[in-house]
Amino acid sequence: MRIAVVGDLLLDRDLSGQATRLSPDAPVPVVDVQDDSYRAGGAGLVARMLAGDGHQVVLVSVLGDDAAAHRLRGALAGLELACGPSGAPTPVKSRVRANGQGVVRFDEGCALPPVPQATSTMLGAIAGADAVVVADYGRRVVENPRIRAALQAKAETHPVVWDPHPAGARPVPGCSAITPNHSEALKFAGALGTEPAQEPSAAAAALHTEWGCPVVVTLGEHGALLQHQDGQPVRLPAPQVGAHDPCGAGDRFASALAVALAEGQELPEAVATAVDAAAGFLGSGGVAALGELPAATARPMDVGTVAGEPDPWRVIEQVRGAEGTVVATGGCFDLLHAGHTRTLQQARAMGDCLIVLLNSDESVRRLKGSTRPIIAGDDRAELLLALDCVDAVVIFDEDTPHAVLEQIRPDIWVKGGDYDAQTLPETPLIESWGGRSVTVPYRVARSTTSLAAALARVG
Numbered sequence: 001m002r003i004a005v006v007g008d009l010l011l012d013r014d015l016s017g018q019a020t021r022l023s024p025d026a027p028v029p030v031v032d033v034q035d036d037s038y039r040a041g042g043a044g045l046v047a048r049m050l051a052g053d054g055h056q057v058v059l060v061s062v063l064g065d066d067a068a069a070h071r072l073r074g075a076l077a078g079l080e081l082a083c084g085p086s087g088a089p090t091p092v093k094s095r096v097r098a099n100g101q102g103v104v105r106f107d108e109g110c111a112l113p114p115v116p117q118a119t120s121t122m123l124g125a126i127a128g129a130d131a132v133v134v135a136d137y138g139r140r141v142v143e144n145p146r147i148r149a150a151l152q153a154k155a156e157t158h159p160v161v162w163d164p165h166p167a168g169a170r171p172v173p174g175c176s177a178i179t180p181n182h183s184e185a186l187k188f189a190g191a192l193g194t195e196p197a198q199e200p201s202a203a204a205a206a207l208h209t210e211w212g213c214p215v216v217v218t219l220g221e222h223g224a225l226l227q228h229q230d231g232q233p234v235r236l237p238a239p240q241v242g243a244h245d246p247c248g249a250g251d252r253f254a255s256a257l258a259v260a261l262a263e264g265q266e267l268p269e270a271v272a273t274a275v276d277a278a279a280g281f282l283g284s285g286g287v288a289a290l291g292e293l294p295a296a297t298a299r300p301m302d303v304g305t306v307a308g309e310p311d312p313w314r315v316i317e318q319v320r321g322a323e324g325t326v327v328a329t330g331g332c333f334d335l336l337h338a339g340h341t342r343t344l345q346q347a348r349a350m351g352d353c354l355i356v357l358l359n360s361d362e363s364v365r366r367l368k369g370s371t372r373p374i375i376a377g378d379d380r381a382e383l384l385l386a387l388d389c390v391d392a393v394v395i396f397d398e399d400t401p402h403a404v405l406e407q408i409r410p411d412i413w414v415k416g417g418d419y420d421a422q423t424l425p426e427t428p429l430i431e432s433w434g435g436r437s438v439t440v441p442y443r444v445a446r447s448t449t450s451l452a453a454a455l456a457r458v459g
Helices: 043-052 067-075 120-127 145-155 182-190 200-211 249-262 267-283 312-321 338-348 361-368 377-385 402-408 427-432 448-458
Strands: 002-007 009-022 029-042 056-063 080-085 092-098 101-108 131-135 160-163 215-218 224-227 234-236 305-307 326-331 353-359 392-396 412-416 436-440
Touching: 002 043, 002 120, 002 249, 009 043, 009 056, 009 067, 029 043, 029 067, 029 092, 043 056, 043 131, 043 249, 056 067, 056 120, 067 312, 080 120, 080 402, 120 145, 131 145, 131 249, 145 160, 160 249, 182 200, 182 215, 200 215, 200 224, 215 249, 215 267, 224 267, 234 267, 249 267, 312 326, 312 353, 312 392, 326 338, 326 402, 338 353, 338 412, 338 436, 353 361, 353 377, 353 402, 377 392, 392 402, 402 427, 427 436
Parallel strands: 002 056, 002 131, 009 092, 056 080, 131 160, 326 353, 326 412, 353 392, 412 436
Antiparallel strands: 009 029, 092 101, 215 224, 224 234, 305 392
């Protein structure tokens, strides 16, 4: 099952520690921070939850090019991304906890951004999904008319679960379910200009009439309320799990509901399944217990074969987590020579890691002819990995490295000086996420073709 998560990305920062005294400057606790961690929030959290369950997930959103965006990319390593440029700062939400209790949250970069552009990759990811979760956090991704049209078309044939935001976009017609929480439902109902709804059942009925779609109001420890037909709503109780940080429970609910609907459950049964999933999520520790993606989903699927160690996806995650620069280059690297090593060394000097995208044997044969490669792919990869300037190698079967580049999304793409950076076929793709293409000086009279010809003459 392929699930598209469409919506806004945030970077969540968690600072936690102990507070044993008040500040002498003001009556506020002094927190001795003992842990400072970052994680993907918003649509990124939904995607990570689904990937952690073993589903094939594509994240449809936008990303910036600031330090927070680089850190966010690291937090999203291992997920398939269909993201365009945001044109705005990355929103960061920092939560401070002392002695296990929340103390304060402060937000950065949360001014209203422009409506982002939709890329063909984003639209294709929606069209190819078996189910969609819309995680609207009011950052305008789902205001884009082309994205809205794609979501409405998808809702005609597949489950679309819309988790709305009071500052966000109106859900598209035909959604399988719209899932505001209690306070959101009251705000939405109050904004209709009618008698303010004080009870969730009244709000759900008003929203069902307004949106023309089933409405599920989540009620925390009291479960959920489903209004999917004219008449009385259906209440679905939640298992008791005690007091827990509710952060992420709504995301868990919406993602589980979409999966249940895609698996063929009827709406009331699917809502009950989602209630249990949200309760289980909180009971197991919530977002604090998510940890890293399981090994089975630690790298994108079907884009290449990792050659040797270390794993490039882990290298990228570590570099981006430290706000470093990811550099990539690619080629056949048949008969490794001085021109290759000079290019690789110069490429590595531009950033904090170098990932080499290596044409497979079949790819080389299609590009160079039946007599190539001279050296098999595994041996070419081993030779590259023996160089100190190469951090990891990915072998790809296609004629171009575009599919792997879309997953790795390097900050810099490097080729030898016999190319023009502006006319490289990869340049538009690299620039689509804010990266840049660079060429380095070409060393004259060093080429695999000339070496192969020389060897043929000797033979």
